[in-house]
Amino acid sequence: MTPTTTRSTCPYCGVGCGVLIESQGSVITGVRGDPQHPANFGRLCTKGQTLHLTASATLQRQTRLLQPLQRVQRGAPTQPLAWEGAMALATDRFASVIEQHGPDAVGFYISGQLLTEDYYAFNKLAKGLIGTNNIDTNSRLCMSSAVAGYKLTLGADAPPTCYDDVNHAQCLFIVGSNAAFAHPVLFRRIEEARANNPSMKVIVADPRRTDTAGLADLYLPLQPGSDVMLFHGLLHIMLWEGWIDTAYIAAHTTGFEALKALVREYTPERVAQVCGLQREDLFTAAQWFASSPATLSLYCQGLNQSSSGTAKNATLINLHLATGQIGKPGAGPFSLTGQPNAMGGREVGGLANLLSAHRDLSNPQHRAEVAALWGVADVPEKPGKTAVEMFQAAADGEIKALWIACTNPAQSMPDQATVRRALQRAEFVVVQEAYATAATCDFADLLLPATTWGEKDGTVTNSERRISRVRAAVPAPGQARHDWRIAVDLAQRLQERLRPDLPHLFAYPDAESLWLEHRESTRGRDLDITGLSYAMLELSGPQQWPLRPGDAQGRQRLYEDGVFPTPDGRARFADLPFVPLAEPRESRYPYALTTGRLRDQWHGMTRTGTLGRLFGHVAEPAVQMHPQDMARQGLKDGDLVHVTSKRGSIVVPAQGAEDIGLSQAFIAMHWGAEYLSGTSSTGEALAGVNALTTSAFCPTSRQPELKHAAVKVLKAELPWQLLAVAWLPADQALSAREGLRQLMAGFPFASCVPFSNGVPLAEAGRGERTGVLFRAAAHDVPDDTRIARIEALLGLNTSDALRYADRHLGQHRSARVVRHGESSRLEAFVLAGDTRAEVWLKPLLQDELPAAAYGRLLLMPGAKPPVAMAARGRQVCTCFNVSQADIEHTLRSCEGTDPQRLAALQAGLRCGTNCGSCLPELQRLVRATHPEPHTAGTA
Numbered sequence: 001m002t003p004t005t006t007r008s009t010c011p012y013c014g015v016g017c018g019v020l021i022e023s024q025g026s027v028i029t030g031v032r033g034d035p036q037h038p039a040n041f042g043r044l045c046t047k048g049q050t051l052h053l054t055a056s057a058t059l060q061r062q063t064r065l066l067q068p069l070q071r072v073q074r075g076a077p078t079q080p081l082a083w084e085g086a087m088a089l090a091t092d093r094f095a096s097v098i099e100q101h102g103p104d105a106v107g108f109y110i111s112g113q114l115l116t117e118d119y120y121a122f123n124k125l126a127k128g129l130i131g132t133n134n135i136d137t138n139s140r141l142c143m144s145s146a147v148a149g150y151k152l153t154l155g156a157d158a159p160p161t162c163y164d165d166v167n168h169a170q171c172l173f174i175v176g177s178n179a180a181f182a183h184p185v186l187f188r189r190i191e192e193a194r195a196n197n198p199s200m201k202v203i204v205a206d207p208r209r210t211d212t213a214g215l216a217d218l219y220l221p222l223q224p225g226s227d228v229m230l231f232h233g234l235l236h237i238m239l240w241e242g243w244i245d246t247a248y249i250a251a252h253t254t255g256f257e258a259l260k261a262l263v264r265e266y267t268p269e270r271v272a273q274v275c276g277l278q279r280e281d282l283f284t285a286a287q288w289f290a291s292s293p294a295t296l297s298l299y300c301q302g303l304n305q306s307s308s309g310t311a312k313n314a315t316l317i318n319l320h321l322a323t324g325q326i327g328k329p330g331a332g333p334f335s336l337t338g339q340p341n342a343m344g345g346r347e348v349g350g351l352a353n354l355l356s357a358h359r360d361l362s363n364p365q366h367r368a369e370v371a372a373l374w375g376v377a378d379v380p381e382k383p384g385k386t387a388v389e390m391f392q393a394a395a396d397g398e399i400k401a402l403w404i405a406c407t408n409p410a411q412s413m414p415d416q417a418t419v420r421r422a423l424q425r426a427e428f429v430v431v432q433e434a435y436a437t438a439a440t441c442d443f444a445d446l447l448l449p450a451t452t453w454g455e456k457d458g459t460v461t462n463s464e465r466r467i468s469r470v471r472a473a474v475p476a477p478g479q480a481r482h483d484w485r486i487a488v489d490l491a492q493r494l495q496e497r498l499r500p501d502l503p504h505l506f507a508y509p510d511a512e513s514l515w516l517e518h519r520e521s522t523r524g525r526d527l528d529i530t531g532l533s534y535a536m537l538e539l540s541g542p543q544q545w546p547l548r549p550g551d552a553q554g555r556q557r558l559y560e561d562g563v564f565p566t567p568d569g570r571a572r573f574a575d576l577p578f579v580p581l582a583e584p585r586e587s588r589y590p591y592a593l594t595t596g597r598l599r600d601q602w603h604g605m606t607r608t609g610t611l612g613r614l615f616g617h618v619a620e621p622a623v624q625m626h627p628q629d630m631a632r633q634g635l636k637d638g639d640l641v642h643v644t645s646k647r648g649s650i651v652v653p654a655q656g657a658e659d660i661g662l663s664q665a666f667i668a669m670h671w672g673a674e675y676l677s678g679t680s681s682t683g684e685a686l687a688g689v690n691a692l693t694t695s696a697f698c699p700t701s702r703q704p705e706l707k708h709a710a711v712k713v714l715k716a717e718l719p720w721q722l723l724a725v726a727w728l729p730a731d732q733a734l735s736a737r738e739g740l741r742q743l744m745a746g747f748p749f750a751s752c753v754p755f756s757n758g759v760p761l762a763e764a765g766r767g768e769r770t771g772v773l774f775r776a777a778a779h780d781v782p783d784d785t786r787i788a789r790i791e792a793l794l795g796l797n798t799s800d801a802l803r804y805a806d807r808h809l810g811q812h813r814s815a816r817v818v819r820h821g822e823s824s825r826l827e828a829f830v831l832a833g834d835t836r837a838e839v840w841l842k843p844l845l846q847d848e849l850p851a852a853a854y855g856r857l858l859l860m861p862g863a864k865p866p867v868a869m870a871a872r873g874r875q876v877c878t879c880f881n882v883s884q885a886d887i888e889h890t891l892r893s894c895e896g897t898d899p900q901r902l903a904a905l906q907a908g909l910r911c912g913t914n915c916g917s918c919l920p921e922l923q924r925l926v927r928a929t930h931p932e933p934h935t936a937g938t939a
Helices: 057-063 083-101 116-130 144-154 163-167 184-196 227-241 246-252 256-263 268-275 279-291 309-323 342-347 364-374 387-395 416-425 439-443 483-498 511-521 534-540 627-632 733-744 784-793 838-846 855-859 884-891 898-909 919-928
Strands: 004-009 018-024 027-033 106-110 135-137 171-175 201-205 218-220 295-299 332-335 401-405 428-433 446-449 458-461 466-470 591-596 623-625 640-644 648-656 664-668 678-680 708-715 720-728 749-756 770-778 802-806 811-820 823-833 875-877
Touching: 004 466, 057 733, 083 106, 083 401, 083 428, 083 446, 083 483, 106 116, 106 387, 116 135, 116 342, 116 364, 116 458, 116 483, 116 511, 135 387, 144 309, 144 332, 163 184, 171 279, 184 919, 201 279, 218 279, 227 256, 227 268, 227 279, 227 309, 246 309, 268 279, 279 295, 279 309, 295 309, 309 332, 342 458, 364 511, 387 416, 401 483, 416 439, 428 439, 458 511, 466 534, 623 627, 627 648, 648 749, 720 733, 720 784, 720 838, 733 749, 733 770, 733 784, 784 823, 802 855, 811 855, 823 838, 875 884, 875 919, 884 898, 884 919, 898 919
Parallel strands: 106 135, 106 401, 171 201, 171 295, 201 218, 295 332, 401 428, 428 446, 591 664, 623 648
Antiparallel strands: 004 018, 018 027, 458 466, 591 708, 623 664, 640 648, 640 708, 648 678, 720 770, 720 823, 749 770, 802 811, 811 823
């Protein structure tokens, strides 16, 4: 069969990288970066490099939702249903709720991973047909503060910058963004720009010393939530020192006098104390920002996910307006989007407070314009429920029916106790999803199979306003349907029942017909794309907006003429005061918990979590704390601790990390119910980090403060522990994990993750093996049936498995050794009660070392191996399976300058020479690992 190459777009972060999908028939066989795409020029990060592996036929069979499923009774197994029956059921249940309780008794929760065409269909369905504004998106958790900040100051939700600006900037101000992990391909461009322009100054402000901070000339370790204080303090210094652009302020802005009066009180001394910074560093940052020929700010969730999110965004933009650092190459405030189409959702009005083409729901003229376009009498003026409010309303019984598409709120929403209560209390829950393994699927009354990356057709918009085509490389698997098609089908059925008087509103034969209507909605607006077409995207490639009729291409930068989309054409300064965190630290909850991303994982890991190789860099969940805090509490690395907020508690291993500030803690945002158990404040079984986070939100943007919660950290007294590790056939690993997930709630602590033997990426799919690691801990020895179930799931219930058990002492061990060619290898083991042998049994299995000589030692409590055994250690380079130990060993023999040593390391081990995602860590290891001194020889 002839291989086919299809040009499309990556489905992960908002960088919007172009990809070339290789396929044969109905199978995706490979993926490469598209060298012609202007977002990435052929680069991909670790996540993008492995996209084709997540689409393998083996994983599809284990993870994908391939037919409609109905759950007749809550808690019961699902049953297959034909599409006709599924849509008839959905229509009847939603129509009945609307007829009995009104249109605001239903809610739609959708996703920044949908295509623009999908988004448009859902938005019109809710606001135009049903007559409710109860439609919101997980982008509310991601970028709504950026939207509000841009609109408040510049007049429209339009990032004024582009990626090329990093090549023109003389000062980069990176705040609230670990771009090295969250936007790796853009970070490669930043590294190159810095190398080409050594005089560029880089300032990074972040509570954690992240890999992004490793690039900084000036690192500002500000206290969590103190960003507004910092920005006002910088402006105070700029005013005092005369570093503002008075001509720009006079010609292009309004409201500066009120802001000037406000920041008078934000003295360097006060700011240094509140932010936890050095006074001298504040002056340096202010001077570099204001005096640079071009200053570019890059920011993300550290500003957005906050109860002061709008203020953080707006007060940073104040700095650009006050210094004239906007509307020219290399200058401007650049919000980085977290999802592949968060921008597209904003463009079509896919949030509860917006309408198509950046129109405001609160504006009567805007509502009338959209109603005329859609052919309806009106669009409802009552504000819709935003994400947090929607699930609270469902938990309170106000919203009776929920439709959830392409998102996983049972993992990603804050305050999981409320979210799960909402999913349980709602009378009817539809989950439209590609993956049956998402935690939210457990709560669905009706599951509808949707297409995903490699199967969809439409468009997305990236962080720099660039619209790219998404194309299908293979047909939809099973009975999966496109998201827009499902929404249109529901709309047509609901219209027939609820609004037969209306002309047919949803006559869309394909995705392009939806996009054309969206395009018409932008005519005359700030994001006007009436000069763009699918044909132009095919011919000329991705384009930035605006792109009006007659334009040969979109506009790179906005506001170069100093005219803004406000009534008077002037930008507006925002005089917003500093407000402390919604939940500051206190004596009962003395730690500030922050959340963030891992390098090789994305969001709730519904896709990336299917690949063991992407767990090589960070293998298991943990809470990171400063070593001094750990020592003060008598904690060692690996000790289990309760991390508790006012809403819930989870148990995780503690891990010392000097990049964490004192009295702070960090847990990656990705760990949810699929990987980690937990409980609510009332003892209800919950899971993951969002059992802890608060639903307090910014009053303007309604974006919750996912980035911070006040917690206490106490050692967990769970004396009985279990570790189970096994290699499994590729077609059984995911089903084994699902079985183990059902057992997790039975333990106070449990985690379950995949792993692999980490072969180089080029060999993945051939020499790669898949494994599962399960940990648990309890106060008392559990019953034997649970251990037997774990053994069965991991292939240890066979006649050739070795076993030892002492129920009185709570000890249980089993192991299975299998012949591989000329040697025998450990294939699976369980340690229960005494797990000290993990230090050598785990590397014996994971590094696939010969095991024939160990015999009875495999089962002996506390036994030590006959020879010293060291694990390979944590993987740093995913592409070539290079560990930290290998890197440090090689660096000890590398001499010269740091760049020379890095080059020698790469030449020897190849790490960092493919996708480059590990380069920041390699540079950090180069700085930290010194060459071994030479000793003089004797004659």
